[in-house]
Every structure is written in structure tokens, then in C-alpha cells.
Amino acid sequence: MKENKILVNWLLLLCLILLWGTSFLFTAIAVDTIDPLSIVFFRVLIGAIVLTGYLYFRQKQLPRVLKSWLIFLLFGFVGNLLPFFLISWGQQTINSGLAGMIMAIMPLITMLLAHYFIEGENLNVFKIMGFLLGITGISILLGPVFSGSMQEMLSGIAILIAAGSYAVNTILVRRLPRFDPVVAGAGLLIAASAALLIPWLLLNKAVSDEVSTMSLLSLVWLGIGPTGVATIILFVVIDRAGPTFLSTINYLIPVVAFLAGVLVLNEPLSWVSLVALMIILIGIALTRFRASHNARV
Template sequence: MIRKPTPVDIFLLILVSLIWASTFLAIKVCVDEIGPTWLVAIRVLVGFLAILPWIAWRGLVLPKGGGQWALTLSVALLSIIVPFFLIAWAELTIDSGVTALLMGMGPFFAMLLSHLATEDDRMNLFKVLAVMCGFAGVLTVIGPSAVGGLGDHLLAHAAVLGASLCYSVVGVFVRRVQGIPPTRFSGLILGLSAALLVPYALATGQPDWQGLSAEAIVALVYLGVFPTALGYILRYHLIRTIGQSYFALGLNLIPIFGVSLGALVLDEPVSLSLFVALALVVTGLFFGQRGARQASPPKASTTAATP
């Protein structure tokens, strides 16, 4: 059963939002040098190795039964393999700030999906207004008046929105996986993903390892340790304790952090359209928070995962 967020929960939400916002910056630094396939494979492998000592100490916990294994594999596909590749591929052509802004659709997708798939995370008037603001923000970014060369970047925009939708869908599955603590569950899905991604990357050929810059190497290690290992531990912990909808609301900060980091570190342009989209997302966050406050007290869910 989910509970009311505490000050510690709110701090963790802000922390994971900042960590994940920096993901798009780190990807932009190294994706041109190593390519999306190897970037994702190395990121996942490093993330798994970062969690492995904890798993070795506490012991590996495996899913029980075919249904739980199917759910676990679905989480690995929808929270790691597919969205990681879509985001990395998209950033070959679009800025990290635009990517972060489009990923801000995740909370709004999550509110819709949680309403349809759970009993304790329902929509209300303010959440509906939040979703409308979110979609308006996306239209501001991908509209012809907002971003020049729409035909050149439409597939990249769609890839990012697809990754955002993956994260929203997987939040429903996470609460259905039972009996595995968050850290060990993170390690399990990272291990499964690495077992699939590394052989595939090897089959596609080798990148120019000696030609990698120091910045790209640091970015790859950072991606594995912080957004992947630490970020996913916090994600599953918060989803199971405060609910997917409230967790997703906190992640509305990602576009703000992401656009700011892209402009400050990579000198990416910040157009008027991005400011308008950010304003819409922040407004959506406000409405979503009001909706969360007005929601009825959560009922015990028969599908809630064991912390």
C-alpha cells in the first residue's frame, strides 16, 4: 500500500530528478563517439557491476513462477533496453535539453496509465488539467513554429516520446513484481539487460576504443553508476512506497534541470518556445500536485509489490 510522501521522499524525488536530467547531457557528450548500441550496452553493464557487490552481500532474490519472470523481463525491456536505445539514438540529432523536455511527458502518461491500471491512483479534475498542460508543452516543442526542420527531427522526437511512454507503462508492472527488494530487483533487471545487450553489441562490431576521448569515457562511467544504478534503486523504492503517480509528478523537474544543464554546460540554445514549454510543464506540475492532494486516501492494492 502506498503512503503519503515524507520530507525524505521529496528530497529523494528531487535528487533522482537531477540525476536523470544529467543523463541527457552525459549521453550527448559520448553518443557521437561510441554510437547508441555500445553506449547502452556499456551503461547497463557498468550499472550492473556497481550494484553487484550489494547483491553479493545481501543475496540474489529471483522471481517465483513464470508470471513473475515474465513481469521482470518486461520491466527490463521497458525500463532499460528499449528506452535507453531510443534516447541515445535520438540524441544523435537533437539537443540534450530538447530531449529532457520531451521526456517530461512521462508524468502525464503515467497519470493516465495509473488511472486505467490501478485502484489507488485515480484521475481527477486537476490531474486532467495537468495532462492537458503536458501535451500542450510537447506540441510547443515539436510544432513547426517551435523547432525548425520538423521533418529532420520528427523521428527523433517520436523516439524520445516513445521512451517516455515506456517508463510510464513500466511503472504499472513494477508494482506487480512481488517479493524482491528494490536494490536487488534493480540488479536483477540490469543483469538480464546486460546479458542481452552485450552480445548484441559485440555482434554489431567494435567501436574505436583508442579514439574515445576522456570526456566520453567519464560520461559512460557516470551513466552507469549514477542515472542507471543509483537512479533505478531510487525509482523502484519510491514507486513502491509513494506510488507511480506522485513519483512521476516529482520527475516534472527533469525538463527544467535538463534544459538548464544543456544550456550551461554545452551552450545549447534556449529558445522562446522552450521557455513556453517549460512554463506549461511547471503549470502541469502544479495542477498535478493539487490533484494528488485531493485524491482520496489510497486503498490497499492487491498488486502492490513487496518493498
């Protein structure tokens, strides 16, 4: 029985890794003929529909207090709207594999922020060394980007800011009032899609025949899979195995993003990028160690 539970946990984690790791691939296909703002709006809207259905399936209710919805809006903006838009906008220039690898810096940014804003999350020697390795890897990854055109440089910066936005959201979740995760997941996507409705109507161009079927299908899948279903799986994994088990995804999502880009979109296989990614992942692994005698800075 215990072995079956462990197997199910790993299968769920694998699904989560594949859903989030391939999201960069589907974003690349979607952004080929759909503007970034539309991608973000429909992604959060479809995700909200999926999670609201799951919410009522679990017989839970959304809050009726304004303060709760303001917090959901904050979570929705920092953890969904802003990074989704920056990634979609950046992937108009940067390939999907590179975008996924840049996002590997997110847990290291989270670690640095946690030192200042989360009690008991002090930096130690290993964390500092891991962070410096991560910065080295990111510098190697972004070297060719920053030496290219201005658009490439801005796209690289956009992806970095998206990683930082996810990190800030992680800190906010731990600092602000706690909610039932199912309620919070549905609530923040509802708030995000509602907030983006008017800007999308005002700024979005009319849908034209230039939108390809593949882009449209990719957009629908981004809402259903990486946004809706993945969030449900996330809740289940945390409930079954805990957040420490979940942290394994930080190592594998960038690898899946890179391989998906190479195998499906025929993106260039850069050994320099692979080496840079390995440096970042080693940096993440290093932060898991505890310095002897709990050395702090």
C-alpha cells in the same frame, strides 16, 4: 533529530534529481563518438555491477526461479533498454535540454494509463485539464522539431516513445508480482545486459581510436551514477520518505536537464521552450488536485 532526517531526505532527493537531470548531458557527450547501442549496453552492464555489489552488501540474494528472471527481463527491456536506446539515438539530433524537457510528459502518460489499468486511479477534471496542458506544452516544444528535417522529427518521436516506455514500466511494476526493490533493481539490469550482449557483439562496430576520452568517461559515469548509484538512492528515499515525497522529481529533472545543456554544452536558450516546459509542469501540478465531489469520467 527529526529536522536532520528531513534535511537528509532532501539532500538525497537533490542528488537523485542531479543524477537523472544531468544524464541527458552525459548522453549527449557520449553519443558524440559512441554509437547508441554501445551506450545502452555498457550503461546497463556497469549499472548491474554497481547494484549487484549493493545487493550483496545488503546480504540479499537473487532469485533462482525462471519466472522471476522473465519478469526482470520485461522490466529491464521496457524500463531500461528501450528508453535508453531511444534517448541515445534521439540525442544524436536533438539537444540534451530539449530531450529532458520532452521527458516531462512521462508522469502525464502514466496517469492516463493508470486510469485504464490501475484500480482506484480514475481520471477527474483536474487530471484531464493537466493532461491537456501537458499535450499543449509538448506540442509547443516539438513544433520546431517536426517542422525541421525528417531525422529531427524521428528523433523527437523517439524521445516521446521513450517517455511512454517509462510510463508503461511504471504501470507494469504496479501490476506484476512485487519483488524486494534491491533484488529487482539488480536483477533487471543483469537480465537487460545479458539480453543485449549477443546483439551488441553481432551489430556493434569495432571500438576505434575515434572514441573520445570525454565520451568514454561520460559513458562510464552514466552506468555508475544515473543507473547504478541513482537506483540505490531511489530505494533509500522511498524507504525513508515514501513515494509521494519522491514525486517532486517530476518537476525538477526537466529543469536540470535544460540548465545543464545551456550552461555546459552552450545549447541555445529558448524562451519558447521554457514557456512550453512551464505549461507541462503546471499540467503535472494540476493533476495533483482532487476534483470536487470526486468527479470521475
